[in-house]
Amino acid sequence: MPSPHTFGRACRLAPIPDPEPVKGLEDIPPIKAQFFYSSPIPIDDPLSASTIVGSAEAKSAKAPLRPFSPGDNLDLERAWLRFASDQARRNHRQAQRNRSPSPSLSKENAAKLAAIIAQLAAKHKEKHDREGQSPFAAVVCCPELTIDASAELRKEFCAVTRKYQQSLDHDKVVQGVMAELKRLRSTSDAPQSSSLPLGTSPIPSYLDPRPVDADGELPPLAAPRTITKPPVVDDGISGKPFVRVEGARSNNTTPETRTPVEPARGRSDSRISVRVEVNDADSVEVPVGVSRLHVVSLPVLQMKPIYWSPVNDIAVAMRATWFYRDTMFPVEPSVANQLEAGYRELRPWTETWSDEIRSALYVGALGEEKVSHRLWPEPDKRSKSREVPPEPPISSDPFCAARCFHGEAAAEGTLKPVHSEEEAATPLPESRNYASFHVIYKNASDAFLLKPSLKPSAYYGRRPVAKIMKGVTVGIPVVRGFDLATWEKVHKQPILRAGTKDTVPSQTRAIPISTCPGCQREKERGQVTDLVLIAHGIGQKFAERVESFHFTHAVNDFRRMVNAELETPAVKAILRPGQNGIMVLPVNWRHLLSLEDGGPSNDKAGADGFTLKDIEPTTIPAVRSLMSDVMFDVPFYMSRHKPKMIAALVGEANRVYRLWCRNNPGFAEKGRVHLIGHSLGSAMAIEVLSQQPTRVPRLDLSRPLPDTRFFEFDTTNLFLLGSPAGFFLLLERGGLLPRRGRMKPGADAADTVARDIVGEVGTYGCIAVDNIYNILAREDPIAYLLNGTIDPVYAVSLREAYVPTLSTSFFKSVGDSFRSMLGAEPSPPEAAMDVVTPRKPTLMQRLPSQLELEVHDFSREEVAEKKAFLLNDNGQIDWYLRSGGGPLEIQYLNMLSAHTSYWTNLDLIRFLCWEVGRKPGKEHTLPAMRAMKVGTRTFVTK
Template identity: 50%
Template sequence: MPSTYYGRRPLAGYIRKGHKLGIPVVRGFDQAVWDKLYPSKHSKKTQKAEAGLATSASGAPPKRRRRTDPDLAKADRPTVSDLVLVIHGIGQQLSHRMESFHFTHAMNTFRRDVNVEVGTDQVKAHFRPDMGSIMLLPVNWRHSLSLDEGGYSDGTEDATSNDFTLKDITPDTLPSVRNIVSDVMLDVPYYMSHHQPKMIAAVIREANRVYQLWCRHNPHFAATGRVHLIGHSLGSVMAIDILSRQPTTIPAHLRNPTPLDLSSNQIDHFLFNTTNLFLAGSPAGFFLLLKKAQLRPRLDYPSATAAADPSANNVSICGERGEYGCLPVENLYNIINGYDPVSYRMNAAVDRTYAASLKKAWIPTTVGSWFGGPASGGMGWFAGGSGSTSTSTSTNPANAAPALPRLPSTVELETHNFSLEEIAEKRMHLLNDNGQVDFFLRYGGGPHSSYWLLRDFVRIIVGEVGRRGGREGTGVGMRAVKDNKAGVAGRG
């Protein structure tokens, strides 16, 4: 309209300045013209995530497909073959008052980063043949749980009883500090108290609820899909507690969770078999020490490594259901940020002497080259060859190290107990195809909750979830390497 601000002839001024008037009409749909008229408001990372989700299998990027056939783009999108459930640790009560600590928001960002990584050609080239895409969902067990409803109670109502809560005993000084301690740190002593069964039941209930909803919306997933777990902080300890009592394989009548009534059926285990268990910022090694327990593979668990070596499936190497630390998983990864004071190693919980003979395992970093180059020490993440724990050498005979003269057997047996070392090596490979469970991040100095922001962490999740099973599917940069300088201490 004419005004003192726009002038007496506003339309003429708009046309003279090159502004578009009216609604543009496009004869025949053209994606390139549409994108020019209405550019996407998504960020570059979101656009890459959408492209990665649609191109985790072989094929052209979705924009190229949409220009030729809009229906084909949607039809060619691969189905989800791997579901990753993330169990958070302590501190989610804090999210009720501080939005920046919300676990679900962190998972949304983490999911986008995973989708970007899935679409990376360098990673995608090494996926197993039946690999589709990855869906990552949070297990918010803490929000549905109230632990401070009162102190001691014997179950009888008494007018003279004194039921007090955490709020009643908290002083009103230093409120900001006390609120953080109450909402974050007290989850740990709660778990060490009589509240532990209630917390474990909350994790099982929420994980099964999320899995059931996923299977209802994806009817074929229960029969063909794989489920993986990521446990962060205290969540990793609870995952080990639950999996130690988990059936070796899910009973046949529970494999399809969609018709089950979870509200009436009190199920004390997950409704899915766990393929890979990733621990991030985990104090689980300390809990294994407290309980004087060992990490052991599960007897009769049908993993690719167990199928390749049937002799390893015996009670001297494997454990049974109910033993703390005996896990029915194909691979266990303990991912450690060296700047995280909560993380503990776990190799020694498998075998202390064998763990001392291994070099410290650094996760190949994306800074430089992941699949080869200086950042990976000249070795690619994925490469051919067996998953041997010996140090890799060049295939060129001229570059090969000279053969060492073999010592007499009497001297060898004085410093080595090969039967025990063989048991430890088989046990370690049954727990992880790479021959070790501890993996250190090279970069990422930051707080205990910074794992979701690290690209190296994202890539190890995507790479290990998507790779082929067994030792042949492992990457050179992830395999255990013997430390020749450390030597092997004798076993008493």
């Protein structure tokens, strides 16, 4: 039975304290806001068959809205409410009223704007000094300045404030930065004694945002903000640095002094904290989803993946406050904010409003007209610019909604950047649809949207209020606040609740849960025990132009199929005690390199410095481009670029592993890591694991950057798919060897040090793993066998091994048909029989001592068998995947798709779950997978 949550201060599901009340609205009921995301992939249902396809149809289609789980919603709401700023609210209120800010507020704004100008100037001076360029002769130093200026202004001042305060004009700020750049140049070029005196403004007075003092002088320009650089760690997206803090940003925390966030108002401690990543001065990222593979960036309201670069899988998030009663879908943010503004103006939660409703019913249609509220105000007929809508009382711009309000604002993110105030002020389509609607507030939670033909009218005798008060639905019914029970009842899809059994384990959250049994239970169930990293092969350069070819899409589908297979009886029957899920993540190493142009260091190939573009003919450009992006990865790997490619693979794998361990405390000590290499990625894995230390020391997250020499994790199992590793071993005149001193579960300690059996670190093919599996499709032209690299004679003595299958072949189906005609039972699947009848462990004889092993003359077969069992508990390395078979099979047609067919092969996925999830040691292997001699039914048991 699930442990109950206490909902106390130490519980993650504790209710959020009400925001600070607004003056005059102290008695207003709190809003139960709900966050939604728009994505074809439900992040709380990893078994869903939905996926993101890189097609034009998928990009244009609007993904369905899905609510976040209650726990994630509380995390997001806590982070959102902490964005509120008193200074931002005062600026917004004054700008909305078209009033100038007060002297004290003007001073605060001027200091903040001066700091922005100084910061941008220092940043771009350093940038251009590093590049050896001089930006001072141009009107604008570089295009990045205009983008940076817009971003900084948007962080500190909302769109309404920037619209009405002339000193915050974007062009003026850019000119101010250019003036500061010129001053910095003159200061650095001039002698120290001739530097500008303190208090002299480096910005022309007509641009300077600072108020003039009583003597007509300008105050000194604020010094550039000095941000203490934290240890450089990755952000989970292509290795960008980020700063991690516990908790969302507090109201009074400035960008240069970011610290762990204060608890919400009304709390005495900060025991409830959400692990977030801070990517810039005013942005937080909250991890969400049952598997913790995504984060929501606030206040921009975008959901993106954590462990891989986004590939058309950034989703838009929404914070909703009003909802359609019948479906509980969110009302569009701009409409919801108009509803909330009218709600606060009319105060329908009070007894006074109830009296007004009763009076209106008594008076009749004319009285009902008085309680009908126009959703959008009437346009001013005297205004010359009728098309320009008035400023809404509550803004739906994400930055403004988070900073300038007390949680009453609904907002929605966007994937399209807003570059101007005109774009931000453009009314949305839903606003135009409801522009002429009226609203009737029934009580503190219910309201009805009425189109003009339904609104109260004394002329037509329409009395919708009377019908509404009798329980009749008129117009569009909406409610204030989200009702989870109604959503689950209407949509027949229960939202994942904390304290219930998840479909797959979720990641551990960085939340103190010492006093809440429900949270403790979540933590224990949520720690994934096995992490599988997949390194791709050739062709990912091509994915930059053709998104559907991107490796990440295949891994996402592969992960879903692994999660589904873990729930099947055939897999559950052999999972070891304590096994708690498998997480599959991609290692996208190729996008980090530009080998055609000389690599990251831009060193040019050849004595004359030519590149691939210089020697590539212009004929058949499509074919040549395909060859360059796909096939050239192999010759690049066999050239001087090999170290760069190895470093890219190792660095990206370590980056993902570090991020995983940081988000999953305790995994580095208790979890296991497995590696899958496909195609060229498998040969690169062999190269790295040959240089890998026999045992990797415990991960040190205090190191600033991931290592690029060897993996910072110990590899338990290595799976090679469609691997040419055997060919590379032939070129290097090497062979597969167990690692000396690597004591894996069930291994003979004496065998691990015998010099005839094991090899040393640095020997090509002597890999530091417990088990290696070489899986190949029979028609795959890229794949090579590996049993022969251990010992060719031993390899010939083994029967061909196949990955067990639960599916019936064509001929077996025919045989079962004849059996049924004769009244006999059909034969059970091969793997099913083997799974449920594991063989008892073989009793081992007394082992000779290490000294005896050093002098004993083993036979060649004994040595080969000992090597094979140290390399794999089953006594062999190679496994074939069963093809479709049957009389219609054509091998040359299968060859075209064989090399990329591994990611959708259910037999391979089940095989992976068995070998990763079972107990370690050869006594726990499946009978169907043990090595067998040719011409016998005898298992190799050495």
